[in-house]
Amino acid sequence: MNQNLIESLINIVGVNNILHSGAEKNRFTHIWKTDIPLEALAVVYPKTTEEVSEIMMLCHRNKQEVIIHGGVTNLVGGTETQKHQLVIALDKMNSIEEIDSQSRTITAQAGAILENLIDATKAENLLLPMSFGAKGSAQIGGVISTNAGGLRVFKYGMTRQMVLGVEAVLSDGTIISSLKKIIKDNSGYDLKQLFIGSEGTLGVVTKVILRLCEAPTSRSSAIVGIEKYENVVNLLKFLEQNLAGTLSGFELMWKRTFKAMTSEPSHLIAPIAQEYNYYVFIESLGSQAEYDYKRLENLIGQALEAELIEDGVMAQSERELNSIWQIREDVSILAAQANYDQHFDISIPIPLIGELVDQMIFELEKLPFVECIFPFGHVADGNIHFIIGKKENNPEIIDAINFIIYKPLKEIGGSVSAEHGIGLHKKEYLFTSRSDEEIEMMKTLKKTFDPQNILNPRRII
Numbered sequence: 001m002n003q004n005l006i007e008s009l010i011n012i013v014g015v016n017n018i019l020h021s022g023a024e025k026n027r028f029t030h031i032w033k034t035d036i037p038l039e040a041l042a043v044v045y046p047k048t049t050e051e052v053s054e055i056m057m058l059c060h061r062n063k064q065e066v067i068i069h070g071g072v073t074n075l076v077g078g079t080e081t082q083k084h085q086l087v088i089a090l091d092k093m094n095s096i097e098e099i100d101s102q103s104r105t106i107t108a109q110a111g112a113i114l115e116n117l118i119d120a121t122k123a124e125n126l127l128l129p130m131s132f133g134a135k136g137s138a139q140i141g142g143v144i145s146t147n148a149g150g151l152r153v154f155k156y157g158m159t160r161q162m163v164l165g166v167e168a169v170l171s172d173g174t175i176i177s178s179l180k181k182i183i184k185d186n187s188g189y190d191l192k193q194l195f196i197g198s199e200g201t202l203g204v205v206t207k208v209i210l211r212l213c214e215a216p217t218s219r220s221s222a223i224v225g226i227e228k229y230e231n232v233v234n235l236l237k238f239l240e241q242n243l244a245g246t247l248s249g250f251e252l253m254w255k256r257t258f259k260a261m262t263s264e265p266s267h268l269i270a271p272i273a274q275e276y277n278y279y280v281f282i283e284s285l286g287s288q289a290e291y292d293y294k295r296l297e298n299l300i301g302q303a304l305e306a307e308l309i310e311d312g313v314m315a316q317s318e319r320e321l322n323s324i325w326q327i328r329e330d331v332s333i334l335a336a337q338a339n340y341d342q343h344f345d346i347s348i349p350i351p352l353i354g355e356l357v358d359q360m361i362f363e364l365e366k367l368p369f370v371e372c373i374f375p376f377g378h379v380a381d382g383n384i385h386f387i388i389g390k391k392e393n394n395p396e397i398i399d400a401i402n403f404i405i406y407k408p409l410k411e412i413g414g415s416v417s418a419e420h421g422i423g424l425h426k427k428e429y430l431f432t433s434r435s436d437e438e439i440e441m442m443k444t445l446k447k448t449f450d451p452q453n454i455l456n457p458r459r460i461i
């Protein structure tokens, strides 16, 4: 049976585009787990949407479970596989088909690497405003399937806001194509939305059209130290009111995290004293470098006088700007300091963040096996990440930490996943963000799109 299936797959993709009979062990399920060989029936590398469709028709007929692989950078176990499952890897569907500078769109196959799309648009003086640490590996199909966020959501929105068109293949091989460059289309249900953020459970994304912006030509940045959380919120309002829509980054780091990022063994140097309770990284994008710099500098001066902030440093060169942002972006330094790390990605209404994070830290510190707690995040989006290090790892320890972080979220209208998704790792906590009725509706959608439950089974619900 398996041999027949493999032969049929070879007929579809060609003998050079499939790994099986042990060769699949040369792949892995995550970019951070390259030492663990992949367990799967086989890995297929289609080159066209039609091949994906034929593969899915075959799998549908044979009730064959499929796991979709993009850049395998997700943080929720979404690309983990089992021996009996077939992997569809989009790596070879990586062409950028068109950049239309008049419509300001880019059209690409789903396997195109995000960084390649960003660079290609830059060459046309356009901006694809998606940016996060994994951009050099993440594929646009994976980015869409996880509705990824990142560092500029506050100004430009999540991935969903940039998607104009999606082509996807359903579990029975049907190709659903909505590849239009238009911004407005209220002709009935907006079906493409179903494939954005549904983590490959409803279809294989094969092609996309994204909306682009004119590229800003100036970037000004500052880092400031703040004592009270309420002034973080006040500063956000103050900058929004005075930066005329150019505020593009407002990222928060707690003192303990800032210290860890800027003390040995980290090689990064603190541009400002390590004594404040909160650090905010500020970015403003514009088109008149000198004017934009002066305006931000002036506002930082006013914030100091009004005692919203205790201290502030402007980046005076490209090099300084990059080294300030490296402190915020290079958080793998924290993961390296944390034994058995657990990562969190929660949403909290902005005014409640200060008190709630203090309460979580207080409860976490009572757990004898917790070694370090590093909170930071996209505070202007109400999205906080935690990296928590432990002395050991076992299911009870994981549960005890999850309980402290996730328990308060339902009551305050927060979310267990702001951007990374649910995958396999957060399934048990979906109920903290979604009502029973919502979860039932998700199950109904899944049954409609994938009645045999063969596509990314057991993810999310």
Ligand SMILES: Cc1cc2nc3c(=O)[nH]c(=O)nc-3n(C[C@H](O)[C@H](O)[C@H](O)COP(=O)(O)OP(=O)(O)OC[C@H]3O[C@@H](n4cnc5c(N)ncnc54)[C@H](O)[C@@H]3O)c2cc1C
Pocket: 067, 068, 069, 070, 071, 072, 073, 074, 075, 078, 079, 090, 110, 111, 131, 132, 133, 134, 137, 138, 139, 140, 141, 142, 143, 144, 145, 146, 147, 148, 149, 150, 151, 199, 200, 201, 203, 204, 205, 206, 419, 420, 423, 456, 459
């Ligand atoms: C260092 C680092 C930093 C990160 N920073 C951020 C961040 O700031 N913000 C953020 O939101 N996320 C962040 N992420 C996680 C982020 O979700 C992923 O990096 C990215 O969006 C996933 O793209 P991928 O191609 O790697 O998808 P994969 O990991 O391969 O897949 C993700 C999910 O989508 C499915 N999938 C993949 N391709 C397709 C497709 N073509 N069609 C249908 N389903 C598909 C997979 O089955 C899986 O369920 C980070 C990850 C890392 C490692």
